[in-house]
Amino acid sequence: MTNCFRLGSFFVLLASTLHAQGEISPVAPGVPLRHVMTAESFGLADGPAWDGWALTVADPKAEKAERYVPSQKAWLAGPKKGRKFSASFYNHGRLYYSDNAGGKIFYREERSQDEVQVSAEDLAQDKTRRPNDLTVDRSGGVYYTLTRAGQVVYVPSGGELRVVADDAETANGLILSPDESILYVAEYVPKNILAYDVGPDGSLSNRRVFAKMDDGQPDLKGADGMSIDRAGNVYCAGPEDIWVWAPDGQLLDRIAVPERPINCTFGGTDLRDLYISGFGGLYLQRMRISGVSPQPPAQWHPEKAKSQPSVAVPDGVEPHLDLTYASYGTRDMLADIFVPPGDGPHPVAIILHGGGWHSGDKMKFRAMGLELARRGYVTMAVAYRLSGEAKFPANIHDCHAAVRYIRAHAADYRADADRIGVVGGSAGAHLAGLLATTADVEALHGDGGNPGASSAVHAAVVMSGPMQIATGSVAERSLMKENKKPNAIWLFGGNVEEKADLYRLADAHEHISAATPPILFQYGGAEDPSKVDPSVNKLKSLGIATKVLSHYEGGKHGCWNRHPWFMPMVEDIDAWFQEHL
Numbered sequence: 001m002t003n004c005f006r007l008g009s010f011f012v013l014l015a016s017t018l019h020a021q022g023e024i025s026p027v028a029p030g031v032p033l034r035h036v037m038t039a040e041s042f043g044l045a046d047g048p049a050w051d052g053w054a055l056t057v058a059d060p061k062a063e064k065a066e067r068y069v070p071s072q073k074a075w076l077a078g079p080k081k082g083r084k085f086s087a088s089f090y091n092h093g094r095l096y097y098s099d100n101a102g103g104k105i106f107y108r109e110e111r112s113q114d115e116v117q118v119s120a121e122d123l124a125q126d127k128t129r130r131p132n133d134l135t136v137d138r139s140g141g142v143y144y145t146l147t148r149a150g151q152v153v154y155v156p157s158g159g160e161l162r163v164v165a166d167d168a169e170t171a172n173g174l175i176l177s178p179d180e181s182i183l184y185v186a187e188y189v190p191k192n193i194l195a196y197d198v199g200p201d202g203s204l205s206n207r208r209v210f211a212k213m214d215d216g217q218p219d220l221k222g223a224d225g226m227s228i229d230r231a232g233n234v235y236c237a238g239p240e241d242i243w244v245w246a247p248d249g250q251l252l253d254r255i256a257v258p259e260r261p262i263n264c265t266f267g268g269t270d271l272r273d274l275y276i277s278g279f280g281g282l283y284l285q286r287m288r289i290s291g292v293s294p295q296p297p298a299q300w301h302p303e304k305a306k307s308q309p310s311v312a313v314p315d316g317v318e319p320h321l322d323l324t325y326a327s328y329g330t331r332d333m334l335a336d337i338f339v340p341p342g343d344g345p346h347p348v349a350i351i352l353h354g355g356g357w358h359s360g361d362k363m364k365f366r367a368m369g370l371e372l373a374r375r376g377y378v379t380m381a382v383a384y385r386l387s388g389e390a391k392f393p394a395n396i397h398d399c400h401a402a403v404r405y406i407r408a409h410a411a412d413y414r415a416d417a418d419r420i421g422v423v424g425g426s427a428g429a430h431l432a433g434l435l436a437t438t439a440d441v442e443a444l445h446g447d448g449g450n451p452g453a454s455s456a457v458h459a460a461v462v463m464s465g466p467m468q469i470a471t472g473s474v475a476e477r478s479l480m481k482e483n484k485k486p487n488a489i490w491l492f493g494g495n496v497e498e499k500a501d502l503y504r505l506a507d508a509h510e511h512i513s514a515a516t517p518p519i520l521f522q523y524g525g526a527e528d529p530s531k532v533d534p535s536v537n538k539l540k541s542l543g544i545a546t547k548v549l550s551h552y553e554g555g556k557h558g559c560w561n562r563h564p565w566f567m568p569m570v571e572d573i574d575a576w577f578q579e580h581l
Contacts, residue, residue, distance in 0.1 A: 217239065
């Protein structure tokens with residue numbers, strides 16, 4: 001396949017932006033649609049999937065699926081050619097494929113060429129039963145559509161396939177909501193988007209029309225492939241545009257594409273690149289809001305396991321994934337809670353991920369949440385709003401709401417509401433410090449729910465994150481003209497001079513008081529721990545327990561999620577919480 005990667009030289013089209021009922025489009029403002037690969041590079045670019053570093057593109061006309069690596073501008077071979085792949089999907093470390101002509105769904109494990117069959121339709125009996133699009137749930141169950149039969153099929157992990165809906169006319173694209181409580185299905189010909197409630201066993205009920213592609217052109221067919229972002233906004237390829245609806249069905253935007261789009265998916269290192277496949281080839285639209293992170297594999301590949309801590313759920317630990325801990329209108333905030341064995345009540349560890357306030361996800365701390373749960377903590381890995389979606393103080397509002405939720409629902413998770421700690425890394429460390437110091441700062445508490453519960457924590461761990469925001473390196477970098485990653489400007493909407501009040505409000509150091517709980521600071525051995533000296537000195541002057549640990553030899557920023565530093569750092573967190581919770 002010829003590499004025709006272009007940075008907009010072939011075609012540039014600004015995405016149109018609609019603001020339905022005051023809603024804000026998730027399209028990144030001022031960033032044009034970019035033509036990545038021309039139509040000549042494909043027979044037909046169809047259902048794409050992002051696996052963390054490469055984009056798989058199904059090509060039913062050329063009878064192949066290949067993988068594009070943006071960092072190398074190169075293509076890699078996919079499964080054996082000669083099959084009409086209509087879609088692909090990545091989850092659990094597996095690339096799933098829909099073999100339309102062969103009537104099969106199969107997957108390939110990471111770094112493996114072996115194919116594992118999920119299902120096979122009997123096309124000899126009924127040629128209408130050709131799988132079209134597919135999506136995979138958190139348990140490893142697969143949903144796929146049979147367009148001509150008007151059906152949705154579900155195959156639970158290790159189970160037998162069954163038809164879960166037979167009332168979707170020309171069923172085409174489909175996608176699950178972020179909490180997997182709703183399955184959206186596109187009806188190709190009437191151009192409706194259906195919504196079904198998802199049962200614990202994968203069953204579907206309560207069919208309803210979620211949205212219509214009311215473009216005023218009834219002769220144009222084509223409600224096609226679908227995707228979704230972490231805010232629950234639903235995306236669907238139409239005859240001319242990618243349509244985007246809010247979770248309540250309100251139209252947010254239509255992303256005009258020069259030639260008919262077929263499907264779309266989120267990709268890129270921060271999952272904010274919306275890849276659009278279709279008759280014009282492959283396009284990319286930068287978004288404000290990222291896509292939904294996939295579930296990790298139950299076990300890492302042996303090579304990856306050398307550096308990546310285990311994400312296998314320990315025996316006896318109960319996972320509660322994608323629970324809604326706060327809501328703001330149609331926006332539901334999700335968290336993963338892991339409950340250790342035993343009656344409890346157990347101490348709680350709130351876990352806040354990093355990513356410069358603009359990227360990252362609760363998945364990044366899955367390993368730490370599981371390891372602390374194995375040690376007897378109820379852990380809560382929190383997904384908070386990133387700066388592309390909402391400016392400060394939205395993220396700290398979410399953190400306070402998470403504490404209120406676990407305190408209000410302590411009995412549900414065998415948690416001790418009087419022993420709650422927080423740990424965060426990098427940007428999450430800043431939020432952990434700010435959360436710990438602002439139990440009485442109502443401006444930072446927000447209205448995400450459970451207003452009668454306190455959001456105070458009893459101990460904190462700040463890993464390589466800033467306490468000072470209004471002064472120090474964060475403020476200084478916000479004033480730099482050549483700042484390639486102006487994270488603070490993205491978060492606050494301006495530099496420290498333009499948004500001085502917000503910078504001060506976000507300054508955990510300034511909020512330190514006699515009511516502040518004990519704080520442990522952790523730094524990799526290759527980092528400079530002196531950055532927190534002012535906060536350490538202030539805590540000590542108030543008689544508050546504090547400590548700085550940086551004996552993690554050779555550890556760089558982010559080492560807390562990698563071997564050989566992971567276990568020593570968790571052990572120190574455990575010791576700190578045992579002493580102060």
